[in-house]
Amino acid sequence: MLNRRIALCLALAMLLGGCAQIGYYGQAVHGQLSLLGSAKPIDQVLDDPATGDKLKARLNQVKQIRAFAVSELGLPDNASYTSYADLKRPYVLWNVVATPELSLTPLQWCFPIAGCVDYRGYYSEDGARVFADTLRGEGYDVQIGGVPAYSTLGWFSDPVPSTLIGYSDAELARVIFHELAHQVVYAQGDSQFNESFATSVEEVGVDRWLTKFGDEKLRKAYAEHRQRQRDFLALLLKYRSMLEANYARAVDDDDKRKQKAAIFQALQDEYQTLKVGWGGYAGYDHWFAEPLSNAHLASIATYHDLVPAFKELLRQEQSFPKFYEAVRALAQLDKEERHRRLALLLK
Numbered sequence: 536m537l538n539r540r541i542a543l544c545l546a547l548a549m550l551l552g553g554c555a556q557i558g559y560y561g562q563a564v565h566g567q568l569s570l571l572g573s574a575k576p577i578d579q580v581l582d583d584p585a586t587g588d589k590l591k592a593r594l595n596q597v598k599q600i601r602a603f604a605v606s607e608l609g610l611p612d613n614a615s616y617t618s619y620a621d622l623k624r625p626y627v628l629w630n631v632v633a634t635p636e637l638s639l640t641p642l643q644w645c646f647p648i649a650g651c652v653d654y655r656g657y658y659s660e661d662g663a664r665v666f667a668d669t670l671r672g673e674g675y676d677v678q679i680g681g682v683p684a685y686s687t688l689g690w691f692s693d694p695v696p697s698t699l700i701g702y703s704d705a706e707l708a709r710v711i712f713h714e715l716a717h718q719v720v721y722a723q724g725d726s727q728f729n730e731s732f733a734t735s736v737e738e739v740g741v742d743r744w745l746t747k748f749g750d751e752k753l754r755k756a757y758a759e760h761r762q763r764q765r766d767f768l769a770l771l772l773k774y775r776s777m778l779e780a781n782y783a784r785a786v787d788d789d790d791k792r793k794q795k796a797a798i799f800q801a802l803q804d805e806y807q808t809l810k811v812g813w814g815g816y817a818g819y820d821h822w823f824a825e826p827l828s829n830a831h832l833a834s835i836a837t838y839h840d841l842v843p844a845f846k847e848l849l850r851q852e853q854s855f856p857k858f859y860e861a862v863r864a865l866a867q868l869d870k871e872e873r874h875r876r877l878a879l880l881l882k
Contacts, residue, residue, distance in 0.1 A: 559655075566628065566658025567691070574618040574694035593700045593707075594619060600708045600744070607747075608740050609855035610715040614692035621697045626681030629663035630654040633675040634829040637782050637791050639775065641833040642675070650723030653834050656682065676828035684710050686717035705741055705749070705757040712740035719859050722866040726834070728873060731841030732862055738842070739849065766809060767819055768839065774802040775832040799827040844877040851880075 577594050580586050597616065604610040632654045633642045641653040657663035660679075667677045683698040693714065699707055716736035722728050745754050781794045803823065810816060822831070845862070852858040865873040 562658060562662060563656070567687070569658070570620055570622070570627065570694065570696070571691060573622065574620040574692075576618050577695070580619050590700065594695070596704055596707060597695050597711070599748070600704075600711050603708075603744055603747070604712055604715055604740070607743060608712060608736065609859060610712065610736075611689065611718045613689070613718075615686075615689075615715065615718065616693060616695050616711055618692065618694040619697070620694040623697070625698060626660075626683055627685060627696050627698055628656045628658045628682050629660050630656050630680050630682055631663050631667050631670070631677060632680065632830045632833055633667075633670045633677045634833045636674055636676055636829070637788060637795070639779060639782070639829050639833050641830070642670075645724075650725075652726055653837070656685075676830045678825065678828060678830035678833075684714055686714040688721050689718040703753075703756065703760075705745060705753060705760070708744050709737045709741050712744075713737040720862045720866050722870070722873070725870050725873070727837045727841060728866070728870075728877075730838045732845055734838050735842045735845035735849065739846065763813055763816060763818070766813075768835065770802070770805060770809060771832055771835045774798055774805075775835065778829065778832065802827065841874075841877055844880045847880045848877075 577598060581591055581594055597619075601616050605612040634640060643651045643653055644655045645651040655666065657666065660681075663679050667679050670677050683702075684696055685693075687693055695711075699710055702710065713733045713736065716733040717729065719736075720729075720732060741757070745757060749757070777798050778795065781791055781798065784791065784794075806819070806823070848861055849855070849858045852861055865876060868876070
């Protein structure tokens, strides 16, 4: 049944994407099959004498988080995140994001199930880098980012990947809540709507989870993590606005390029100052691993811009089931109308 579903997806993808896409879809199907093939039921892993105590503790935590997601957040009660996959690599896949040299508008790629999205994912880092190099050769700004987990939107039973095992309890809960939320509602071609919805569920969900299960130490650590996250996001949005203003100037492209370089240098300098305020915390250093480009800043608003509106909708609906019903209704509207209605929630 599983192989048949994947085969059907691949056939449809080939029909819609053309022969040039066959290689890309082939690696995607192979990667998804490998992920599912390496998954074992969590209870089976827990019963295995060879499983170490540390992994057992993390998987028991996953079970508790998974049960909370269903009972308290109304998230899907299915087989997702009830199995464990030891991937033996740092990320599940690598996403490639690209923009024009003097624009923050990302390129989009369209797929049969997910619709149009602002990235292209590869299960091999080498594959991602080959594609990124091709785009750079065409003059685009490019970023490669590792992805620790993702949702197949309920098409498959997503396992807990080993890439999450090192996360703190609160971060582990956050990711599981976020990815399960994608199974509740998904609007094709509207990444901002989808990601902001999932982010709103994760944020409210983690707050409730910490209230029920967290101790003072865990709550304090997560509050500090969230504050660093807000600080970093504010930093990026500040420099994103500066870049937008630069590209909108009525000057020649060489002038824009010089100012672009100065803006990115200022961003790096201010980040170092921010780290001092964090006591030297270096958790975002990986973001600067490659030369900064527009692609680094292209999608940062996707996960956050609509979150306040979704949280207000949840407050009005007063329960997660009613909230999900209201969000599903929004997802049925055209993109412009659903965004208009979300904006009205904050007036």
